[in-house]
Amino acid sequence: MSHAALAAPSRRRAGDGGDRLFAGLCLGAGILVLLLLGAIILTLFIGGLPAFRAFGAGFLWSTAWSPVEGREQYGALVPIFGTVVSAVLAILVAVPLAFGVAFFLTELAPPWLRRPVGTAIELLAAIPSIIYGMWGLFVLVPLVQQYIQLTIGDTLGAIPLVGFLFASNSFAGTSLFSAALVLAIMILPFIAATMRDVFGQVPAVYKESAYGLGCTRWEVMRNVVLPYTRVSVVGGIMLGLGRALGETMAVTFVIGNANRLPTSLFDPSTTIASIVAMEFPESLMGSLKQSSLLALGFLLFVISFIVLAISRLLLRSRLKG
């Protein structure tokens, strides 16, 4: 009895020490993650500083990319344009498809089919980026080159005013269009998974009420499910957009890596991520070119941070309740 009473205080003190240590470790690791993000932003900014200094704000809208010594000139417009356009095009293709997949998985598919199909779609998200790149280059690009580009160029290219968007002098097949297509396939599972999860969270009573009134499946989706999940659906789309903006290897394989402003969907182009992947390993340490690439990296970080932050805020409101 007295023994236990004597032991208790010292035991508690020992526990307190362990508690303080463990809590400190956990807190420290948490703060480390915060510092990590800060350090990434700061490092990219400091690395890009010489380029920002040399070219000023003009860096943002210059299309120059000339590594000739003494007359070096670098601008960010072409990669930024390629990044944004390829990502937006990818979203335009991926969102309807992802919606279709999510709707199929939550409402249409028989229960025995949901799990295998859902798993297959998730595996699509697990395939590494470089595999998409190889598949894109050796399977998709020849298809685009031989069938899609000529067909679209001959038909839509004849439309006055906007026809130039579809007609290109480049017939390699590696183009903005191919990049957008590969990106669309890559982000489809992410958007579909988010949509499926939030569709599944709609209270069954709401849907049953609508079905009870005689609504068709599409009407239930259109008037009950979509309004209920709107915020999260947009969040899922932003998540896909964030992924598409920063995707590197797959795009590098199929975009053609040409540093000039594309006028057509089928022109080769470049993105921030792919120009960094292509040119950074070969650039001289501390050169202005390296600094320009770091500056581009900083811009990409800012763009994707904003998109991903919006996505998180939108998704949190529903998912975490």
Add this chain to the structure above:
Amino acid sequence: MSTTTLPALSPVKDPAVAASLGRRRKRLDALLRWFCIGATALALLFLASILLTLILRGLEGLHWTTFTREFQPTTYGDPEAPTGGLLHAIIGSLIQTAIATAVGTPIGLLVGTYLAEYARGSLLGNAVRFVSDVLLSAPSILIGLFIYQLVVLPMGGFSGIAGALALAIIVIPVVVRTTEDMLQLLPNTLREAVVGLGAPKWKMITLVAYRAALPGIVTGILLAVARIAGETAPLLLTSFGNSVLSTDLARSMSSLPIAIYQQANSGFPDLIAIAWAGALIVTAGVLVLNIVARFAVRPRG
């Protein structure tokens, strides 16, 4: 009063109109159904095409020498020359993935524990969760640039350790997410029971909570390994790749994705065949890890 407005509001009174409206609604519904089935079929077709291409072309390039030899220049035009393999890349990938997992997992575990056990709802906790979520989807090539500035520049050259560190940063948010989710699934009564027995909180977490959440935590680690096993972009700027077998962490080191990237873009059919073999190895590994991770977590629902 309302009888004056009702006929205008309900054309349904007219059987012909009602029937045509019903047909239109049904047709729209059927159209949407076919669109959704088509979209799902298309997504599955993409997956099938990728896997089929990998298997067909990968098996063509796969040979036992793939696992026993290092990189060799192309045999194009010289059938006598020895074909190369991917031994240097496989070893390099294993080393970097192992170090990255060993470094990233404990940090991720601690952060996840902080979020689930200590920071519930606090401002700092929300900030950490938010930043971790952003890092989860942040462009991996920027992590490569970050490590380049932080490690490669001071060391004066590309190195295996730089590659491993870049991958470790990618591991952290994956482990954080699954650890936090799994710990939050545990019933509070479990925690109360342990603390009620007089155990300090840290023992409650390490001896009981971790054990209860183990399948989930293992899933997170497997998913993280699967994720970094296929990462290419950050390695391009950190460990750069090497055409010979090297286990020296202070020098440039090859990895499967980098070897695939370099040989796929070489333009020589025999090197491209080896790249396909590598692609098959990587994808098989990644998909197996994913499927195992899914099964590991299934009993918990």
